[in-house]
Amino acid sequence: MYSEKVMDHFQNPRNVGEIENASGVGTVGNAKCGDIMRIYLDIDDNGVIQDCKFKTFGCGAAVATSSMATELVKGKTVQEALLVTNKAVMEALDGLPPVKVHCSLLAEEGIHAALWDYAEKNGIVIEGLKKPKNDISEGEEEEEY
Ligand code: FES
Numbered sequence: 001m002y003s004e005k006v007m008d009h010f011q012n013p014r015n016v017g018e019i020e021n022a023s024g025v026g027t028v029g030n031a032k033c034g035d036i037m038r039i040y041l042d043i044d045d046n047g048v049i050q051d052c053k054f055k056t057f058g059c060g061a062a063v064a065t066s067s068m069a070t071e072l073v074k075g076k077t078v079q080e081a082l083l084v085t086n087k088a089v090m091e092a093l094d095g096l097p098p099v100k101v102h103c104s105l106l107a108e109e110g111i112h113a114a115l116w117d118y119a120e121k122n123g124i125v126i127e128g129l130k131k132p133k134n135d136i137s138e139g140e141e142e143e144e145y
Helices: 004-011 060-073 086-092 098-122
Strands: 024-029 036-043 049-057
Touching: 004 060, 024 098, 036 060, 036 098, 049 060, 049 098, 060 086, 060 098, 086 098
Parallel strands: none
Antiparallel strands: 024 036, 036 049
8 A cells, every 4th residue: 555665754754853943843734634743944044954854743644755855855945845745755755545645745834834934034035935724833832742
């Protein structure tokens, strides 16, 4: 049912954790299942993503897609990171079963929410970036999960 790559990223997820004083943090909820994802980005002065970490209350497919997505955005500019769509992530993982496609949206939206947070904090506009509709970052500062 799952590709070898999905199983690998599920069993050995890369980039789990958080980044202290991150440049951008985004938290999103999956409207379909209620699962939650938080993404942390460390972005340097040139707008290049130096590090990316995630934490999730999500299923195995959410873990695997976030692991791959965080790997893919590292080293990219914020603009290039927008091309790391859930489709691109699924392709990199050799596919997901159709019922699990919605899980891959968590990583994409989490990255977008973190980029949104970064842009807001720095008063910049990232062309083509929209605030994800499942962004639940508002007032999350003190919240732990
Ligand atoms: Fe919720 Fe996969 S079932 S993210």
